[in-house]
Amino acid sequence: MPLTCTDILAQTPQGLYCALGDFHIDPIRPVPRALITHGHSDHARAGHGSVLATRETLRIMAARYGEEFAATTQAVRLREAMRIGEVSIRFAPAGHVLGSAQVVVEAGGCRVVISGDYKRAEDPTCLPFELVPCDVFITEATFGLPVFRHPDVRAEVRKLLDSVALFPERTHVVGAYALGKAQRLMALIRAEGYHEPIYIHGALERLTELYRSEGIDLGDIRKVPLGKRETLPGSIVLCPPSAMQEVWSRRFADPVTAFASGWMRVRARARQRGVELPLVVSDHVDWEDLCTTIIETGAGEVWVTHGQEDALVHWCVTNGIPAKPLHMLGYGDEEEAGLAPAESAA
Numbered sequence: 001m002p003l004t005c006t007d008i009l010a011q012t013p014q015g016l017y018c019a020l021g022d023f024h025i026d027p028i029r030p031v032p033r034a035l036i037t038h039g040h041s042d043h044a045r046a047g048h049g050s051v052l053a054t055r056e057t058l059r060i061m062a063a064r065y066g067e068e069f070a071a072t073t074q075a076v077r078l079r080e081a082m083r084i085g086e087v088s089i090r091f092a093p094a095g096h097v098l099g100s101a102q103v104v105v106e107a108g109g110c111r112v113v114i115s116g117d118y119k120r121a122e123d124p125t126c127l128p129f130e131l132v133p134c135d136v137f138i139t140e141a142t143f144g145l146p147v148f149r150h151p152d153v154r155a156e157v158r159k160l161l162d163s164v165a166l167f168p169e170r171t172h173v174v175g176a177y178a179l180g181k182a183q184r185l186m187a188l189i190r191a192e193g194y195h196e197p198i199y200i201h202g203a204l205e206r207l208t209e210l211y212r213s214e215g216i217d218l219g220d221i222r223k224v225p226l227g228k229r230e231t232l233p234g235s236i237v238l239c240p241p242s243a244m245q246e247v248w249s250r251r252f253a254d255p256v257t258a259f260a261s262g263w264m265r266v267r268a269r270a271r272q273r274g275v276e277l278p279l280v281v282s283d284h285v286d287w288e289d290l291c292t293t294i295i296e297t298g299a300g301e302v303w304v305t306h307g308q309e310d311a312l313v314h315w316c317v318t319n320g321i322p323a324k325p326l327h328m329l330g331y332g333d334e335e336e337a338g339l340a341p342a343e344s345a346a
């Protein structure tokens with residue numbers, strides 16, 4: 001009997017599972033063998049037997065969970081096919097954060113692409129998303145509603161820099177997630193011509209250092225000096241979102257609170273968090289890029305892992321592409337979940 005795509009990948013309580021190769025992809029519970037798309041805490045968890053991922057993702061996991069995060073690890077080279085059991089696999093860039101990749105699984109002439117989280121907008125800190133034509137495309141739908149149309153990130157960064165120019169006596173405290181968002185913001189701020197030191201909260205230090213050690217130029221980055229917060233008027237300070245609610249952020253000179261997230265498109269969310277300057281900067285595709293990507297892959301079938309699944313499934317079906325929601329639990333945007341355990345203490 002010929003293979004069908006469902007023979008290649010099935011849903012289990014641990015996550016997506018490939019029986020022909022005996023491995024899980026981004027499992028939410030410890031498994032013997034895991035393929036990991038990227039370092040965000042909802043996809044990359046500690047405690048697996050063996051982990052196969054890009055070298056950068058393995059470094060990120062070690063930085064977040066400690067060197068012992070898995071019994072064994074193996075780094076894959078992007079675009080290089082390898083055999084696991086009866087399937088062939090390869091990793092392709094996802095454009096989401098440093099080291100992020102889509103996993104391509106092939107057997108019996110059927111190709112399945114598990115995109116993980118991905119985006120197609122500008123990000124100087126990681127390789128751009130690479131389109132892989134496939135039979136089944138498995139996608140997230142974090143921003144899977146037509147209302148989500150992310151603006152140009154450069155324009156959002158200019159909003160921040162305009163505000164800094166307008167209020168030279170105030171500190172701009174910007175909430176940004178520790179893995180990816182913070183470093184992307186730094187790189188974009190530099191690309192817009194701002195070369196003053198950018199100050200960071202201690203919780204952003206380790207991953208920022210890791211990005212720099214991978215050759216990503218972020219300019220002059222300094223840790224906020226202890227007890228000298230009131231002395232940073234006119235500066236930009238980046239911190240994890242959790243720190244924005246703390247006394248820590250209120251000690252700066254008349255702070256302007258900003259927050260960089262795709263969710264800032266929703267005004268109510270910005271208000272809820274008391275954000276004065278919402279910056280719509282997302283590391284996920286918006287509605288238009290989501291639909292375009294699905295069409296470009298030429299996929300004959302789409303599976304939606306999490307997010308606004310019903311809206312996207314409806315769009316697919318309306319456009320003649322069979323689709324199904326997987327209603328997978330355990331994934332959410334790290335943007336909601338916050339920091340990895342190792343960082344929340346920092």
Ligand SMILES: [Zn+2]
Binds near residue numbers: 038040117
């Ligand atoms: Zn992610």
Ligand SMILES: [Zn+2]
Binds near residue numbers: 040042043117332333
């Ligand atoms: Zn995610």
